[in-house]
Amino acid sequence: MHESDETPRTFDDEAVLLVGHGSRRERSNEQVRELAADLESRLEIPVDAAFLELAAPAIDDALAELASLVSRVTVVHCSLFAASHVKNDVPLAIEQARGVHDIAIDNGSHLGIHPAIIDLLDDRATAVERDLGVDRDTDDVAVVVCGRGSSDPDANGDVHKLARLLYEGREFDRVEASFVGVTDPTLDERLHGLSKHRPDAIVVLPYMLGDGVLTRRVRDWTAEFDDEYPYVDALAGDPLGTDARLLDVFADRWQEARTGSVDMSCDTCKYKVDLEGYEADVGGARAMLRAITHQESHADREDVDDEPHSHDAPAKHVAVCTNRTCAADGSPAVLERLRQAARDSDHCDARITRTSCLGRCGDGPMVAVYPDGVWYGGVETDDAERIVSSHLNRDRLVSELVDQTL
Structure with a gap:
C-alpha cells in the first residue's frame, strides 16, 4: 500500500496490481512503488505494487490483500518484454489466486514496444549526446540499445525491433541491439564491432526499468571500452526509470487487459511453435498453462452474448493526439477522461487510442473520430463526456468543438 495505516484509502470496486521483477537494490524496488503511486494518481483508482522475487510483497500476498477490498484487479506488468515471467510465472500466480479468492483478475501484457518508449x-x-558534446546532425553517432538478454527468442527479437524503430527517421549513424548476457551479441562484442566503423561517439542505452545491478554493469563496461578506445567517445545513459511517459504505456496496457483486448505474440512464441533449437520448450506444463489462459480469455468473452469478441472491430475509432504540443495542453488527461466516459457508458462501442501529430499544432488537444472523419480541436477534459454521450453514442456532433471534417 502507498499510504500509511493512519490514512486509510477509499476503495472503489477495482484496483490495479503493478508487478515488477524485484531487485536486491531497494532503490530499484522503490522505483516500481513510485510508478505505482503515479499510476494511481493518473487512473484515479487504487494501484499497488508487487514483485516476482527478491522484494515484498509477492504477487499472491498482494492479491490476497486486494481481494478483501475490491472485487476486480487488473494486473499490469513492468516487464519490458514477453519472456518466461510474463508467459508463465505471473499467469500461474494469477490462476492460483483465482482458485483461492472470489475476485475477478484481468492479466495485462508486458510493456513491449510502444511509441512513448x-x-x-x-x-x-x-x-x-549533450554530455559528450556531439550532435547527431553533424557527427557520426552510433547507438547501442542494451537489453537484459533472455532464453526466449521472441523477447530477444523485440530488442532488435526496438533498435530499428529508434533508428528510423533519426540521424543516427546506426542503432544496434546488444545484451548483458544469456544471448548474443553481448554489449562488449557490439562495442568492439562498432569501433571498426570509427564513429565520433557511441551512445549506450541500458534498456532496463530500474537503476539496478545490470544498469551499473552496463555503465562499467561502457566506461572500460571508452578507456580502451581513446578515438571513440562512449557513454552510457540512464534507464527508463520513473519517467511519466511510462504511465502512458501502463494506462494502455491496463485498458487492454480490462477490455479483453490483450495481444500476445503467439506466432513467434517458443511455447507455441516449433522453433529450431527450442523444441524442448514446446508442449509440457508451461505450454499447457499458456494455452489454457489463452483459451479462457476467449471463452470468458464468448459467454457474454451482448459483448463483442475482442477481435471484432469497434464501431468507431477515436484517436487522441499526444504529441508534444497537444500533450503540453493536456491531451493525456483528455485521453483518460474519454476512456473513463466510454467505460461508464452502456452503449459506447469505440476504441480510444493515442496517436502522433495530427498536423494541427497549436489548435489542440486534437481528437479525431473515425470512420466519421471528424476532428475536434481545443478539447478539454470536461468535453470528454459530451463527445462520448453525443457523438460516440448517438452520432450527434459536438458542433462547437469541431475543428474540421474530412
Missing part, C-alpha cells in the same frame, strides 16, 4: 529512448540518447 521510443520517444523516451530518443530523449535518453539526446542527454548522452
Whole structure:
C-alpha cells in the first residue's frame, strides 16, 4: 500500500496490481512503488505494487490483500518484454489466486514496444549526446540499445525491433541491439564491432526499468571500452526509470487487459511453435498453462452474448493526439477522461487510442473520430463526456468543438 495505516484509502470496486521483477537494490524496488503511486494518481483508482522475487510483497500476498477490498484487479506488468515471467510465472500466480479468492483478475501484457518508449529512448540518447558534446546532425553517432538478454527468442527479437524503430527517421549513424548476457551479441562484442566503423561517439542505452545491478554493469563496461578506445567517445545513459511517459504505456496496457483486448505474440512464441533449437520448450506444463489462459480469455468473452469478441472491430475509432504540443495542453488527461466516459457508458462501442501529430499544432488537444472523419480541436477534459454521450453514442456532433471534417 502507498499510504500509511493512519490514512486509510477509499476503495472503489477495482484496483490495479503493478508487478515488477524485484531487485536486491531497494532503490530499484522503490522505483516500481513510485510508478505505482503515479499510476494511481493518473487512473484515479487504487494501484499497488508487487514483485516476482527478491522484494515484498509477492504477487499472491498482494492479491490476497486486494481481494478483501475490491472485487476486480487488473494486473499490469513492468516487464519490458514477453519472456518466461510474463508467459508463465505471473499467469500461474494469477490462476492460483483465482482458485483461492472470489475476485475477478484481468492479466495485462508486458510493456513491449510502444511509441512513448521510443520517444523516451530518443530523449535518453539526446542527454548522452549533450554530455559528450556531439550532435547527431553533424557527427557520426552510433547507438547501442542494451537489453537484459533472455532464453526466449521472441523477447530477444523485440530488442532488435526496438533498435530499428529508434533508428528510423533519426540521424543516427546506426542503432544496434546488444545484451548483458544469456544471448548474443553481448554489449562488449557490439562495442568492439562498432569501433571498426570509427564513429565520433557511441551512445549506450541500458534498456532496463530500474537503476539496478545490470544498469551499473552496463555503465562499467561502457566506461572500460571508452578507456580502451581513446578515438571513440562512449557513454552510457540512464534507464527508463520513473519517467511519466511510462504511465502512458501502463494506462494502455491496463485498458487492454480490462477490455479483453490483450495481444500476445503467439506466432513467434517458443511455447507455441516449433522453433529450431527450442523444441524442448514446446508442449509440457508451461505450454499447457499458456494455452489454457489463452483459451479462457476467449471463452470468458464468448459467454457474454451482448459483448463483442475482442477481435471484432469497434464501431468507431477515436484517436487522441499526444504529441508534444497537444500533450503540453493536456491531451493525456483528455485521453483518460474519454476512456473513463466510454467505460461508464452502456452503449459506447469505440476504441480510444493515442496517436502522433495530427498536423494541427497549436489548435489542440486534437481528437479525431473515425470512420466519421471528424476532428475536434481545443478539447478539454470536461468535453470528454459530451463527445462520448453525443457523438460516440448517438452520432450527434459536438458542433462547437469541431475543428474540421474530412
